[in-house]
Amino acid sequence: MVLVNGKAVQTLSVHDRGLLYGDGLFETLAVRGGRPLQWPRHLARLKRGCARLGIEAPDAEGLLEETLRVAAGARRAVVKIIVTRGAGARGYRPGAGPATRIVAAHPPPGHPPAYRRDGVAVRWCATRLGLNPALAGLKHLNRLEQVLARAEWDDPDIAEGLMQDPDGNVIEGTMTNLFAALGGELVTPDLSRCGVAGVMRERVLECAAALAVPCRIRVLAPAELETAREIFLCNSLIGIWSVRRLGERNVPRGPLAERLTAALAEEG
Amino acid sequence: MVLVNGKAVQTLSVHDRGLLYGDGLFETLAVRGGRPLQWPRHLARLKRGCARLGIEAPDAEGLLEETLRVAAGARRAVVKIIVTRGAGARGYRPGAGPATRIVAAHPPPGHPPAYRRDGVAVRWCATRLGLNPALAGLKHLNRLEQVLARAEWDDPDIAEGLMQDPDGNVIEGTMTNLFAALGGELVTPDLSRCGVAGVMRERVLECAAALAVPCRIRVLAPAELETAREIFLCNSLIGIWSVRRLGERNVPRGPLAERLTAALAEEG
Numbered sequence: 390m391v392l393v394n395g396k397a398v399q400t401l402s403v404h405d406r407g408l409l410y411g412d413g414l415f416e417t418l419a420v421r422g423g424r425p426l427q428w429p430r431h432l433a434r435l436k437r438g439c440a441r442l443g444i445e446a447p448d449a450e451g452l453l454e455e456t457l458r459v460a461a462g463a464r465r466a467v468v469k470i471i472v473t474r475g476a477g478a479r480g481y482r483p484g485a486g487p488a489t490r491i492v493a494a495h496p497p498p499g500h501p502p503a504y505r506r507d508g509v510a511v512r513w514c515a516t517r518l519g520l521n522p523a524l525a526g527l528k529h530l531n532r533l534e535q536v537l538a539r540a541e542w543d544d545p546d547i548a549e550g551l552m553q554d555p556d557g558n559v560i561e562g563t564m565t566n567l568f569a570a571l572g573g574e575l576v577t578p579d580l581s582r583c584g585v586a587g588v589m590r591e592r593v594l595e596c597a598a599a600l601a602v603p604c605r606i607r608v609l610a611p612a613e614l615e616t617a618r619e620i621f622l623c624n625s626l627i628g629i630w631s632v633r634r635l636g637e638r639n640v641p642r643g644p645l646a647e648r649l650t651a652a653l654a655e656e657g
Numbered sequence: 658m659v660l661v662n663g664k665a666v667q668t669l670s671v672h673d674r675g676l677l678y679g680d681g682l683f684e685t686l687a688v689r690g691g692r693p694l695q696w697p698r699h700l701a702r703l704k705r706g707c708a709r710l711g712i713e714a715p716d717a718e719g720l721l722e723e724t725l726r727v728a729a730g731a732r733r734a735v736v737k738i739i740v741t742r743g744a745g746a747r748g749y750r751p752g753a754g755p756a757t758r759i760v761a762a763h764p765p766p767g768h769p770p771a772y773r774r775d776g777v778a779v780r781w782c783a784t785r786l787g788l789n790p791a792l793a794g795l796k797h798l799n800r801l802e803q804v805l806a807r808a809e810w811d812d813p814d815i816a817e818g819l820m821q822d823p824d825g826n827v828i829e830g831t832m833t834n835l836f837a838a839l840g841g842e843l844v845t846p847d848l849s850r851c852g853v854a855g856v857m858r859e860r861v862l863e864c865a866a867a868l869a870v871p872c873r874i875r876v877l878a879p880a881e882l883e884t885a886r887e888i889f890l891c892n893s894l895i896g897i898w899s900v901r902r903l904g905e906r907n908v909p910r911g912p913l914a915e916r917l918t919a920a921l922a923e924e925g
Contacts, residue, residue, distance in 0.1 A: 391671055400668035401676060403659055403759050408669060408739070410800035411679030442801070443808060471676070474804075479763060481800065481807035481831055491671050495747060519787025519851070520823045523805055531799035532678035532749065533710070536742075537791050539749035540711060555788045555823075563749055583787070 390459040391493040395451070405489055407473030410481065411530035413489075414438040418456070419626050420466040420494070425456050427625065430588045435472065438527045444474050445488045452490065459494040467495045467626060473530070498626055500548070508633030508642060509548035509622070511562065513611070514538040518552050518560050518583040526586040535563045548630065549622055554583050559609045565622035565630070566590035569614055570643050575602050578609045589623040596652045602645065619643025628653065658727040659761040663719070673757055675741030678749065679798035681757075682706040686724070687894050688734040688762070693724050695893065698856045703740060706795045712742050713756045720758065727762040735763045735894060741798070766894055768816070776901030776910060777816035777890070779830065781879070782806040786820050786828050786851040794854040803831045816898065817890055822851050827877045833890035833898070834858035837882055838911050843870050846877045857891040864920045870913065887911025896921065 391399050406412035416435050418425045425431070432449055439446035456468050471491040477484025516538040524531070538550050549562040560578050561567055566587045568577045575597050580586050597604045614620060620632040620640050631646040633639065659667050674680035684699045693699070700717055707714035724736050739759040745752025784806040792799070806818050817830040828846050829835055834855045836845045843865050848854050865872045882888060888900040888908050899914040901907065 393671060399671055401671050403661060403667055403669050403739075403761065405676070406804075408673070408676045408741075409683075409798070410804050411798055412801060412804050415677075442805070471671075473676075480766070481803040482811075483804060483808050493671065498748070516791050517789060519789035519792070521785060521787035521802060523784050524787070524801055529801055530677070530679055531801045533680060533792055533797055533799045534789060535749040536674075536678050536680050536751060537710070540751050543750075 392455050392459055393491050402476045404476040405473055406477060407530055413471060413473030413530045415528055416470045417625060418468045420460040420463055420468055423460050423463055425468055427588055434588060447472055447490045455492040459492050463494060465497045467497055469493050504548050504630050508631035510546055510634040511549045511551055511632055512542060512547050512636060514541050514550040514552050518554050520554055520582045522582055525583050526580050528585050539563045559611055560584040562622050565624045568621050569617040570619040570645055571613055571617055575604045576609055577606055579606050587624050589625050592653060593623055593649055596649055600652060619645050621646040660723050660727055661759050670744045672744040673741055674745060675798055681739060681741030681798045683796055684738045686736045688728040688731055688736055691728050691731055693736055695856055702856060715740055715758045723760040727760050731762060733765045735765055737761050772816050772898050776899035778814055778902040779817045779819055779900055780810060780815050781904060782809050782818040782820050786822050788822055788850045790850055793851050794848050796853050807831045827879055828852040830890050833892045836889050837885040838887040838913055839881055839885055843872045844877055845874055847874050855892050857893045860921060861891055861917055864917055868920060887913050889914040
């Protein structure tokens with residue numbers, strides 16, 4: 390089911406700025422038993438994104454009502470929320486028109502259960518993430534870099550590709566954030582210049598802090614991953630995936646991914 | 658009038674990747690007397706863009722037919738063509754689904770005639786263009802940087818804003834390409850790391866060569882514009898605008914903008 394501005398339709402105006410310029414944001418939430426998980430966090434990130442782009446944030450209560458409506462009856466599903474600046478005047482200049490909101494339910498992603506159980510093989514992507522502090526961290530609709538990166542491989546044994554910034558720093562996977570156990574700390578890349586600050590990344594950081602695991606957000610070089618005692622990926626839909634292979638190299642499995650997965654499961 | 662895949666409708670599937678990821682390209686053409694100007698160049702750029710993104714290019718003859726259909730009877734108009742990767746499977750990975758094409762006619766932009774006659778005042782934008790060689794030059798649908806840059810001012814006396822790359826090099830205006838007369842040469846910024854390679858930029862370069870004006874595409878520093886004997890902006894809809902003021906500084910008017918405008922007008 391899809392709701393566009395509250396109406397059960399499957400289409401959008403061709404003049405919507407979401408299409409014309411990618412002028413909007415999205416959230417992807419896991420649904421269990423008809424209930425969207427981590428709703429307050431997703432809502433908060435969406436609101437922060439709207440504030441940064443100057444888009445009117447949707448009414449929180451109405452948005453939750455629509456999310457519950459499209460998710461109703463689904464044992465497991467994904468709800469995708471898109472908020473765009475709407476259909477305004479022509480040209481890049483943002484008009485004052487009302488925002489568009491799209492709330493859609495989808496089946497859960499069909500990743501092999503082995504990814505979660507045995508860990509995943511990942512590769513390096515050649516496509517880099519451009520630097521832009523004005524857009525960094527946001528889950529906005531300008532996603533061509535991820536599309537090009539994901540088009541680089543079709544080997545089903547490779548679950549994810551890692552992306553670097555133009556200086557070669559590790560930033561994230563095409564659809565996941567990355568953590569590495571390095572020198573007694575859990576490190577995740579700094580996203581102040583590019584990347585998407587995931588809701589699950591935020592939860593992992595908080596959860597690690599609660600477990601007294603030292604954590605650091607910092608610039609991360611690819612070479613450091615060769616010495617990592619453990620690497621894992623995360624997002625709201627998959628939870629945590631241990632990395633068992635990066636390129637040609639086997640990565641050791643460590644205890645953190647398991648401990649954090651268990652702790653996150655307790656939170657629900 | 659709008660045609661979506663040849664049908665006279667105004668809407669698009671909410672599952673189209675043009676909306677979800679900005680996974681597509683566009684062209685904006687001037688129409689005079691029902692005829693799209695510089696059709697072969699726009700078509701060629703669109704095809705090059707499709708090849709680079711791995712999107713199936715629309716059939717050339719059919720696209721021209723649709724362009725003529727939406728422009729029919731218009732003395733002056735703008736036709737915008739959007740080609741997206743279509744509505745495929747979920748996730749960043751590009752599927753094999755058919756591309757979507759949208760052909761829409763709009764009234765011409767309502768810029769004050771004084772812009773063309775007397776030149777324009779421009780400003781520097783704080784929003785930078787991210788570096789990405791994989792996307793550089795393309796007129797793709799990821800345009801949030803331009804939207805944020807254009808949102809920086811609402812003074813109607815400022816016609817355009819200039820954008821820099823993360824290293825501070827001058828790249829272009831939010832909707833125009835830039836040329837500067839420097840040391841006996843006409844210089845336009847190198848767009849191999851970011852920016853949109855405009856059809857009018859290509860025409861200006863060719864036209865200048867035909868007039869035996871020395872031209873160079875190179876990295877351009879903002880400070881160099883302070884010594885420019887002439888600066889002008891261009892795109893397919895506006896033609897050429899001389900810059901008469903850049904920030905707080907008056908820019909001298911030179912003969913090149915006028916000569917090139919006259920030569921381009923002869924070409925039609």
